[in-house]
Amino acid sequence: xxxxxxxxxxxxxxxxxxxxxxxxxxxxxxxxxxxxxxxxxxxxxxxxxxxxxxxxxxxxxxxxxxxxxxxxxxxxxxxxxxxxxxxxxxxxxxxxxxxxxxxxxxxxxxxxxxxxxxxxxxxxxxxxxxxxxxxxxxxxxxxxxxxxxxxxxxxxxxxxxxxxxxxxxxxxxxxxxxxxxxxxxxxxxxxxxxxxxxxxxxxxxxxxxxxxxxxxxxxxxxxxxxxxxxxxxxxxxxxxxxxxxxxxxxxxxxxxxxxxxxxxxxxxxxxxxxxxxxxxxxxxxxxxxxxxxxxxxxxxxxxxxxxxxxxxxxxxxxxxxxxxxxxxxxxxxxxxxxxxxxxxxxxxxxxxxxxxxxxxxxxxxxxxxx
Numbered sequence: 001x002x003x004x005x006x007x008x009x010x011x012x013x014x015x016x017x018x019x020x021x022x023x024x025x026x027x028x029x030x031x032x033x034x035x036x037x038x039x040x041x042x043x044x045x046x047x048x049x050x051x052x053x054x055x056x057x058x059x060x061x062x063x064x065x066x067x068x069x070x071x072x073x074x075x076x077x078x079x080x081x082x083x084x085x086x087x088x089x090x091x092x093x094x095x096x097x098x099x100x101x102x103x104x105x106x107x108x109x110x111x112x113x114x115x116x117x118x119x120x121x122x123x124x125x126x127x128x129x130x131x132x133x134x135x136x137x138x139x140x141x142x143x144x145x146x147x148x149x150x151x152x153x154x155x156x157x158x159x160x161x162x163x164x165x166x167x168x169x170x171x172x173x174x175x176x177x178x179x180x181x182x183x184x185x186x187x188x189x190x191x192x193x194x195x196x197x198x199x200x201x202x203x204x205x206x207x208x209x210x211x212x213x214x215x216x217x218x219x220x221x222x223x224x225x226x227x228x229x230x231x232x233x234x235x236x237x238x239x240x241x242x243x244x245x246x247x248x249x250x251x252x253x254x255x256x257x258x259x260x261x262x263x264x265x266x267x268x269x270x271x272x273x274x275x276x277x278x279x280x281x282x283x284x285x286x287x288x289x290x291x292x293x294x295x296x297x298x299x300x301x302x303x304x305x306x307x308x309x310x311x312x313x314x315x316x317x318x319x320x321x322x323x324x325x326x327x328x329x330x331x332x333x334x335x336x337x338x339x340x341x342x343x344x345x346x347x348x349x350x351x352x353x354x355x356x357x358x359x360x361x362x363x364x365x366x367x368x369x370x
Contacts, residue, residue, distance in 0.1 A: 006184075006197040010233055015275040018347070022233075022278070025347040026185045027192070032330070032350040034058045034077065035069040036103050038144050040111055049330055050266040052077045053107045055144075058267065058330065070140055072100040074333075075344040075355035079178060079229035080104040081264040082257055082359050088121040089173040092166055094159055094216055096126035097133030099140050101178055106152065110145045124152040125169050131156055160211035163218060170219035174226070177216045179209045181230035181237050185346065185354050206236055210244045217245055222364045225252070228341075229357040238356040239339045245360055251340040252359035258335070268332040271342075278347040279334045 011019045037055040044050050048059035051074060058074050065071070080101050085091060085108040096102045102124070109122035126141070128134050138154045145151070157165035182202060188194060209230075216226050226249065230237050242251065254271070262269060272279065331349035335342040341358025 006194040009199075009236075013233075013235055017277055018275055022345055022347040025278075025345070025351060026188050026354075028346065028351060030073065030346065030351040031060060032058055032074050032352050033060075033062050034072050034074040035063050036072060036100065036107070036144070038068055040107070052081055052265050053104060054111045055107055056104060060330065070100060070103055070144075072104075073352055073355070074350070075352040076100055077104060077265065078261060078335075078342070078344065078355060079176065079227050079357040080108075081261050082227045082252075082357055083174045083176055083225060084260045084264070085109060085174055090123040090125075090169065090171075091174045091176070092125045092127065092169070092172045092216070092219060093176045093178070094127055094166065094212060095129075095178050095180065096154075097128040097130050097137055099126070099133075099137030101176060102126045102137060103140060103144055105176065106141060106145045110151055122151065123169065125155060125166065125172075126152065127155045127157055127159065127166050129156065129158055159215040160208055163215045166215070167219050171221040171224070172219055173221055173224050175216045175220050175224070176227050176229070177212055178229045179212055179237075179241075181205060181209070181232035182234065183231050184233045185231065202234060202236055206241060209237060209241045213241060213245055217248055217360070217362055220362045222362055224362050226360045226362065227357055228360065229355060231354045232356065233354055235338070238343075239341065239358070242340050242358055242360065249360040249362045252361055254337060254342075257342070257359055261335075267330060269335060270332050271335045271337055274336050274338055274343070276336070278345075279332075279349050 007023075010023070013019075014022060034051055035057055037057065040054050042055050042057075044057050045059075047061060048057045050056070051058040056072075056077060063069065063071055083091070083105065085105060087109070089109065091105055091109065093102045093105060106124055109124055126134070126137060128137070134154050134156060141147075141152060141154070153169065155165050159166050182197070182205060187197070191197070213226075213228060216228075220226050228242060232238060258269070258271060270279075333350055333352075334344070334348035336345060336348075338356070338358070341356060344353035344355045346353050
C-alpha cells in the first residue's frame with residue numbers, strides 16, 4: 001500500500017474502526033429510495049414518507065420505474081435543504097445536470113400550482129457543461145413546473161474558466177455548487193481495487209473545485225448563501241476546498257444548519273462525530289432468550305402476541321399488518337460532522353450517500369484570491 005494510495009488516504013481520515021466498514025458498504029446498494037413527483041399536491045403512499053418540500057417522498061422499497069417521477073438518492077436532498085431557499089429568491093445551480101437537485105430547488109421556488117410568473121419573484125438558473133444532459137433537465141423542469149422562461153433559465157457554460165454566462169442573472173440569493181468530484185462510490189463499482197485512482201487526479205479535481213467555488217461566490221449576493229457539495233470521501237475535495245473561500249465567506253455553524261435541515265426535511269436526523277462507529281440498521285432477529293419477555297408479558301418494545309383463532313393459527317391479518325408497519329418505518333438518518341459541514345455515508349442506516357455538504361455565507365467585503 002503506497003503512501004498516497006486511496007486506501008491510506010481514507011484510512012487516515014476515517015480511522016481504523018469506521019473505514020473498513022465504510023469501504024465494504026460502498027459496494028452495496030442503498031436501502032432507501034426517493035422520488036420527486038410531478039404532482040405538487042401529491043400525497044405520500046402507504047409505504048412512503050414525505051422527505052422534502054411538497055412533492056419529494058422516501059421509502060425503503062425500490063420504486064417501480066416510470067416516466068412521471070424523478071428518482072434520486074435521498075442523501076442528495078440535504079444539500080438542497082441546506083440552501084434554505086425562500087419564496088422570491090434567485091438561485092443558481094452551477095453544475096445542474098442531470099437535474100434532481102434543480103427539480104428540488106424549483107419545487108421550493110414554484111410550489112404554488114402553476115401560478116403565473118407575474119405573481120412569482122423567484123428565479124432559477126440551471127447551468128452545466130453538457131448540452132445533452134441539460135436537454136433532459138429542461139424536459140424534466142417543463143414537465144414538473146411548466147415552461148415559463150420568466151421563472152427559470154437553462155444555460156451551458158464552464159464557470160471555472162468563464163463566469164460571463166452565469167453572471168448575466170447575478171447577483172443570486174443562493175448558489176448551489178454540486179461540484180465535479182472523485183465520486184468514490186460510483187468509481188469503486190467499475191474499479192473495485194481503485195487501480196485508476198491517483199493523488200494527482202484528485203489534485204486536478206481540487207483545482208477545478210476551487211475555481212468553481214470562486215465563481216460561485218463572485219455571483220452571490222453579499223449576505224447570501226452558497227452550499228458546496230460533493231459525493232467524494234476525501235477531505236481534500238470537501239472541507240479543505242472550503243478553506244480557499246474564507247477570505248470572503250464564513251461557514252454556517254453546524255447547529256444553525258441542523259436546525260434548518262430539521263425544519264425542511266420530514267424525517268428524523270441525528271448527528272454523530274466523523275469517526276464514530278457505523279450506525280447500522282437494527283438486526284432483524286429475535287432478542288437473546290434471556291432477554292425475551294414471556295408470552296403473558298408483552299413489553300412496550302414488543303407488540304402483544306397475535307390472537308389465536310379457533311383452529312390454533314395466528315391471526316394472519318394482524319401479523320401481516322405488524323410486519324408491514326416494521327418494513328415501512330424509516331430509520332433515523334445520520335449526519336457525520338466534519339470541520340465545516342456534514343457527511344452522509346452508506347455504512348450508516350439506510351445505506352445512502354456518499355454526500356458531503358457545507359454552507360457558506362458571503363461577507364460584505366469582497367477580496368478573493370485564487
